[in-house]
Amino acid sequence: MPQFEAMGAQVVGVSADAPGTLGAFQKENNISKQILAADWPRREMLQKYDAMVTDEKSPVFRYAKRAYFILDKSGTVKYMKVMDNPTVILSADEVIKAIKDSGAA
Amino acid sequence: MRSLLVTAVAVALVATAAAAAPDFAALKVQPYEPPKAAPEFSLPDLDGKTVRLADFRGKALLLFFWATW
Numbered sequence: 382m383p384q385f386e387a388m389g390a391q392v393v394g395v396s397a398d399a400p401g402t403l404g405a406f407q408k409e410n411n412i413s414k415q416i417l418a419a420d421w422p423r424r425e426m427l428q429k430y431d432a433m434v435t436d437e438k439s440p441v442f443r444y445a446k447r448a449y450f451i452l453d454k455s456g457t458v459k460y461m462k463v464m465d466n467p468t469v470i471l472s473a474d475e476v477i478k479a480i481k482d483s484g485a486a
Numbered sequence: 487m488r489s490l491l492v493t494a495v496a497v498a499l500v501a502t503a504a505a506a507a508p509d510f511a512a513l514k515v516q517p518y519e520p521p522k523a524a525p526e527f528s529l530p531d532l533d534g535k536t537v538r539l540a541d542f543r544g545k546a547l548l549l550f551f552w553a554t555w
Contacts, residue, residue: 390546393537395529397553404532417529417537429525432551441553448551449515450524454544458518467553476548479515486546 384477388486395419397427397445419445432463441467449476453485460485524549 385392392414396403400418407416419426424443427433432448434441447464449471460483462471471479480486528538 385548388546390548391542392548392550393542394550394552396551400530400532400534407532415537416532418532419527419529421530426525426527426529427551429527430549430551444553445551447553448549450518450549450551451515452524452542452547452549453521454546456524456539456543456547457521458524459521460515461518462515480546480548483515483517 384473385480388477388481390480390486391415393417395426395432395445397424397433397443449479451480451483451485453483459483 394412394414394416396416396418397420398406398418399420403416403418406412424433424445427445430448430450432446432450434444434446436442447467447470449460449462450458451460453459460479462479464470524539526539528536531537
């Protein structure tokens with residue numbers, strides 16, 4: 382996280398889990414970034430960002446997709462990456478490169 | 487001569503722009519086009535405090551979505 386702060390960027394995690402679950406997750410994993418709970422109301426926020434699994438047959442139906450949205454200082458979405466497969470993850474270095482190259486920070 | 491100079495400057499500018507263009511191919515990160523304002527949201531943090539997108543104006547922001555799949 383210090384690398385993100387050094388370039389003036391903030392990181393916020395959003396999950397469809399309930400606040401209690403997320404609190405335990407944050408504590409267990411010693412996570413310092415801000416976490417928001419998007420489970421209420423009706424996971425509307427995830428839907429607005431098109432970051433919710435809508436396939437009823439999926440075992441993770443209505444959960445959040447793994448997704449990255451890079452917003453600039455004015456709150457404009459500059460870059461995005463929505464994963465089809467949640468087990469694929471970008472490294473911190475890759476995300477930092479994406480933020481730098483996008484000119485958002 | 488003048489037009490040659492203008493051409494040279496233009497070529498240099500284009501070259502600079504091309505060099506500065508983000509290379510996201512490897513990361514498969516897509517430009518969001520056309521860039522548009524992120525949808526507003528208002529969500530509780532883990533202390534129960536309401537956080538709005540507007541609270542983050544003035545700084546770049548990475549919104550990272552995940553779940554305990």
